[in-house]
Amino acid sequence: MKLDCRMKVLGLMSGSSLDGLDMAFCSFDWDKEELRSWQMYHSIHAPFPPFLKERLISPLTLSQMELKALEMDFTEFMIATIQEQKGIGELDLIGSHGHTIQHLPKKGITVQLGLGRLMFDRLGIEVVDDFRQQDIQAGGVGTPMAPLADRDLYPGHDIYLNLGGIANLSYEKAGNWYAYDLAPANQVLNHLAQMKGLEYDRDGELAEEGEINHRLLMTLLGHPYVGQSFPKSLDNNEVQEDWIPLVKDKEPAIENALHSYCHFLGLVLQREIVPSEKSKGSVFVTGGGTHNPFLIECLEQHNPNFTFEKPSKAVIDFKEACLIAYAAACRKRNKANFISSVTGASKDVIGGTLHSNG
Numbered sequence: 527m528k529l530d531c532r533m534k535v536l537g538l539m540s541g542s543s544l545d546g547l548d549m550a551f552c553s554f555d556w557d558k559e560e561l562r563s564w565q566m567y568h569s570i571h572a573p574f575p576p577f578l579k580e581r582l583i584s585p586l587t588l589s590q591m592e593l594k595a596l597e598m599d600f601t602e603f604m605i606a607t608i609q610e611q612k613g614i615g616e617l618d619l620i621g622s623h624g625h626t627i628q629h630l631p632k633k634g635i636t637v638q639l640g641l642g643r644l645m646f647d648r649l650g651i652e653v654v655d656d657f658r659q660q661d662i663q664a665g666g667v668g669t670p671m672a673p674l675a676d677r678d679l680y681p682g683h684d685i686y687l688n689l690g691g692i693a694n695l696s697y698e699k700a701g702n703w704y705a706y707d708l709a710p711a712n713q714v715l716n717h718l719a720q721m722k723g724l725e726y727d728r729d730g731e732l733a734e735e736g737e738i739n740h741r742l743l744m745t746l747l748g749h750p751y752v753g754q755s756f757p758k759s760l761d762n763n764e765v766q767e768d769w770i771p772l773v774k775d776k777e778p779a780i781e782n783a784l785h786s787y788c789h790f791l792g793l794v795l796q797r798e799i800v801p802s803e804k805s806k807g808s809v810f811v812t813g814g815g816t817h818n819p820f821l822i823e824c825l826e827q828h829n830p831n832f833t834f835e836k837p838s839k840a841v842i843d844f845k846e847a848c849l850i851a852y853a854a855a856c857r858k859r860n861k862a863n864f865i866s867s868v869t870g871a872s873k874d875v876i877g878g879t880l881h882s883n884g
Contacts, residue, residue, distance in 0.1 A: 531556055533618045533858070536651075537851025538604060539844075540625040542691025542762045543712045543814055544582055546573035547607060550847035551617075554855045561678055564852070569844045572607045585627040585639070586763060593627075600625060601641040605648050620645065621854025621878075622655040623846075629658075629761045631667040646881040654854035654878040661864040666871030669759040670694045673703040673868050674856075675849035676810075680841075684807030685799060685832065687825075689815025690846070691716075692760050693791060697802040702867040704801070706756040709746075709794050710765040711815050717770050718784050727784055730820025736785030742776040746790045752797075757870035788821045792828035799829065806831040812845040854878065 532555050539548040551568035554561060574582065581588065581596045588596060604622065608614055622645065624638030642655035658668030673696040676686040686696040686705075691713040696705030712726070719727040727733055746752070749772075751760065777783040809832045815821050816836055826834055836842060856863035862874035 533855050534616055535619045535851040535855050536617050537847040538622045539847040539850050544579055546571055548844055548847040550844045550851055552848055552851040559861055566848050569840055597639045600639050601644055617651050619854055619858055620651050620653045621850040623850045624655055631662050636668050642881045652882040654857045654880050656879045657877040660875045660877045661869050661871050664871035664875050666869030667757050667759045670705045672696055673705045673865050674863055683810035684804050685809040687809050687811050689813035695798055703865050705868045706758050707760040710769045713765045714787055718780050722780050730818040732781050733784035733788050734820045736781030739777045739782050739786045742786045743790055745776055788824040792824035796828045809834045811836055812842045816842045
């Protein structure tokens, strides 16, 4: 492998919002072990077909045989989607995050669906997957991975906020990076909207019609997870089994539940910015929730000393896929792609399994 080179890498991300597969085609220019420059030169979103999405909602209710069939179908979907794209023959590497079905780092468990070896065999392109195991083995929680991109791909901001299925926060303080999951975000908001027959609350219109339920708001702020010290992370199953029923139980009116939950996210961000020791600055916002004006309004209302900066739509929607492409490139070059001050591991580690002929 050349020390100075350009790598073309495809990053694949399937998030907890279950909206589909995000694909980011990136090029990375390296000078020895340092990243000199990079760009995302193409991106595409491939919605999940119903036969996949229906099973991904509650995968742990499936039998072992059904789960293996789901993993095969999910992998075949990724392979077929990649094969439809132009220029795949120019790729040097594919980074596949897979789809997380269980993440319990305190028990040493993290499971992402996706068969990297099958992808390599079928596509003839080296694949990196199963990123989190090495960090967990080193005593970390295996997440968030986002600060790797915040530090190296999108530098220059005070706070980084990703509003995905689960909201996570990252920042640098005294030379160290810190990051963790704040609370569920789009998983809760989308579920509530779907109870009204909508895929999601477009532009936060339903939420804006509602009113604050102060009892629900105080219950959410008192949730044990909110009070935990970091490093910490949320499992999708915890969201489905704990957070969503709590919101529905405390506020049956969907508009009020959505309205209150958006304010909760603003208040929990206010609380969690405090340890960063930043009293003002810029917040770089990405993820699907960035497209929700009412949610952004609530974040701004409760954090008035901060400017919420929205990048281009491509960055908002595909930042995580770019992260996975970069993490794969780091793995290929034997460069650490997990930051120990973020995950709590004993050291920075090189995460991921490389599937190749070697």
